[in-house]
Amino acid sequence: MIEPPVRSAAHRADLDPPERHPEAPAPGTVLPSHYADCVGCGPNHPTGLRMVTTAGPDVTVTGTFTVTAAHQGAPGLAHGGVLATALDEVLGGLSWLLRKPMVTGRLETDYIRPVPVGTTLALAARCVGFSGRRMYAKGQGRLDTPDGPIAIRAAAVFVVVGVEHFTEHGADMTAEQVHDYEVNP
Ligand SMILES: CCCCCCCCCCCCCCCC(=O)SCCNC(=O)CCNC(=O)[C@H](O)C(C)(C)COP(=O)(O)OP(=O)(O)OC[C@H]1O[C@@H](n2cnc3c(N)ncnc32)[C@H](O)[C@@H]1OP(=O)(O)O
Numbered sequence: 001m002i003e004p005p006v007r008s009a010a011h012r013a014d015l016d017p018p019e020r021h022p023e024a025p026a027p028g029t030v031l032p033s034h035y036a037d038c039v040g041c042g043p044n045h046p047t048g049l050r051m052v053t054t055a056g057p058d059v060t061v062t063g064t065f066t067v068t069a070a071h072q073g074a075p076g077l078a079h080g081g082v083l084a085t086a087l088d089e090v091l092g093g094l095s096w097l098l099r100k101p102m103v104t105g106r107l108e109t110d111y112i113r114p115v116p117v118g119t120t121l122a123l124a125a126r127c128v129g130f131s132g133r134r135m136y137a138k139g140q141g142r143l144d145t146p147d148g149p150i151a152i153r154a155a156a157v158f159v160v161v162g163v164e165h166f167t168e169h170g171a172d173m174t175a176e177q178v179h180d181y182e183v184n185p
Helices: 080-092 094-099 164-169 176-183
Strands: 054-055 060-067 073-075 102-111 119-132 133-142 149-160
Touching: 060 080, 060 094, 073 080, 080 094, 080 102, 080 119, 080 133, 080 149, 080 164, 094 119, 094 133
Parallel strands: none
Antiparallel strands: 054 060, 060 119, 102 149, 119 133, 133 149
């Protein structure tokens, strides 16, 4: 029997407000790829989404994702799992503004409109607040322009982790990669 998830990413009333890190990239800064082989943002990934994300004001990130024939789930339409990946990437980019390594714990996605091949989704993410190690966030994707119709919405919980999460569970990392994932004091 497959058990459904028992937790929710719905935002709680008792969250600590998000704090933009003093060394966060300035609003308008294009965020670097955190890993060259990442399926979301990696420039070396042969079939990745090649997303570009940008720091916004407060604790917000925007990004774009152009849907191509490689992302179809039905003829001419984007696959929902690929759209969730794009949302995950822009939500994960909040790490840069908080200067905390985090992993996705939960990602709830509403699919509101079909997204045709050729669409450039305008994605946006905002940190809502913290409860201990849990970071609550929301995100959305609009068709073609930042004021276009909303196609997808998400609520997410990311969990703050130490660098050992990646060194213990993943492949070997270079000293430079470890440094990039270290939590700033
Ligand atoms: C210098 C900085 C720069 C940084 C560099 C920037 C990089 C910026 C770009 C990144 C962009 C990438 C975007 C894609 C990001 C992925 O796709 S990450 C990959 C997918 N996610 C995973 O693989 C995570 C797999 N899960 C796990 O490893 C573990 O379950 C977790 C999430 C680490 C938690 O395990 P744990 O550390 O043992 O912690 P645990 O005590 O279980 O939970 C801690 C707290 O979180 C809560 N929690 C745990 N799981 C969940 C859940 N699923 N839902 C809700 N709450 C949860 C617990 O209830 C607990 O809450 P409290 O009781 O403390 O209040």
